[in-house]
Amino acid sequence: MTGGEAVWRHVPVLLEEVLSGLSVRQGGVYLDGTIGMGGHSLQILERYEGTRVIGLDRDPAVLEAASRRLAGYGERVLLFHRDFGHLDEAIEEAGVDCVDGVLLDLGVSSMQLEDADRGFSFSRNGPLDMRMDPGSGVKASEIVNTWSKEDLANLFYRYGEEKRSRAIASAIVREREKAPLTTTVQLADLISRVPGMSRVKNIHPATRTFQALRIEVNEELDALKQAIPISIRYLAPGGRLAIISFHSLEDRIIKRTFRELENPCECPREFPQCRCGRVSAGRVVTRRPVTPGPGEIEANPRSRSAKLRIFEKGREKEEGERGKG
């Protein structure tokens, strides 16, 4: 595990935009589904009197660090080692009926990336692991060394949007015939040597393949798809869900799901009135995603691909209204 230095260097992405997007208010209860280093939550607790935070993370080491960092807020903070796909369990265990806001800041934290032993980074040599929760699931090395060439190629294409997916899968299968691939740098170097793989705009050629493996290892998209409707169910009327994503696969899911929640009516356009009876869950607050400005990108280059989208749950009087636009 990296030391305290990495913890304090962590900068929360789109912080001001998240606080105003969630309309944080004094005395409110907020669920942070990805507590990480507690960067966003610390500001909620610090700036808004009487707020409470229910914090989740699937990584026990990260949760431990967050718990130390937020210890000063005592009973205002309740932390759970939990996948946010099951955030309903945490809300119920916390003994509250609903929350005023939910935040999901997707992906891995700097602490995880900087710890070579976790296997997330192609530039720091470590075991090919990539599990956010080291206590469960399949390691990246198992996928790389056991999946068929076709399955690997499909994975890299689907979750990494990698154009050279077939060539990379072939190179992996050839290499593992000699000996299993066990480390991050071994895999990253192998990908760099695949014909046609060169650094574009200073982006490492292994970036997309590593992304695909991480998504598969942690079943990241499934957790996201599960968490959106559950969050809306547990929001108080007028409460908000804020999600920060870092790649187009996640952003597409969020955009589409928010749109469907706002307007779930399935009736043909020519119907003068809705007959399917599906009602809107609320409204999309951000027609376009909120992105960091040049100052934030310069100060924190990892924020460059961040996109924030916000959904507001309908108030009672709006519920039952037809969502069709």
Ligand SMILES: C[S@@+](CC[C@H](N)C(=O)[O-])C[C@H]1O[C@@H](n2cnc3c(N)ncnc32)[C@H](O)[C@@H]1O
């Ligand atoms: C980008 S960091 C969050 C940083 C945090 N907002 C901050 O400011 O310190 C993402 C965190 O979410 C956690 N995480 C990712 N997917 C998760 C999931 N499905 N359930 C719970 N935690 C998850 C990761 O372990 C990581 O610690």
